Amino acid sequence: MKNVNLTRLRDDHAAALLTFELENRAYFARSVPDRGDDYFAHFAARHAALLAEQETGLCHFHLLLDEHGAVVGRVNLVDVMDGSADLGYRIAERATGRGLAVAAVREIRARAATEYALTALTAATTTDNPASHKVLTRNGFVPVGGIDLDGKPGTRYQLRLGQ
Template identity: 65%
Template sequence: MPELQRLRPEHAPALFAFEHENRQYFAKSVPDRGDAYFAEFDARHAALLAEQAAGTCHFHVLVDGEGAVLGRVNLVDVADGEAELGYRIAEGATGRGLATDAVRQLCGIAAAKYGLTALRAATYADNAGSRGVLERTGFSLVGEPVLPAGGRTEVRYFRKL
């Protein structure tokens, strides 16, 4: 069973491979990270670890028994007891309930370890998989769908912990 781990320096090679191997897949449902992300990956990884150490973000990877990263589940913009949840699962690992399990785990960690009281999340209205994960893990749809500059309608979710 994959394990949810707090991001550490030694995750860098497996995380790079995960992002690189799934880049085209992720670009179908979220904005592409761009070439600079990969060219400057080591510096970016160090910056994420610094943000995590400062307590403004909490980054996690879902790792299989061989050390490969199967997914990411992150809490960003931590402030006033709340944070924004984001996640992505490798194309080859979808359909097994991994995102749902990882989000459930992180909700518990967010409350118990990070002292958070609520989480926010957003996804595209047409991303049924992501919407399902949020709804199965106790998030409720809030507000009206919005059409940002990118042209795809977004929906927002909220969950008290």
């Protein structure tokens, strides 16, 4: 990922992360459910809660930071249990089309297996999000069935790590 680093979420990322979410809110809402006004109104508390959850090992939150420290993406592993986690990611509208999502998922796959000792990842995307389907399949995820994502049809994917 040229000029972009995948880094674990920290307290000092709050302002840059809020800027990322606000700048991309309308863009994200076109393909995934909107976070809602409450998310933004109580962002500081939400950020602190994410960090506390990360400390328990139940989630691993990451940011893609450009050379200026601006957030251009998020890559998260949530609901860590029994060697598995659910993968989620978002790339800023201004950073799409550069292969960042594919590269970020590739890097988080490696970290999941090595740093977090996970053996499997799952992910889901709406059926009307072909870019996300490509990101997942290019990283070895295979579709395992349909899923409802807040009223929108979607596809669930799975990946076995270490194969």
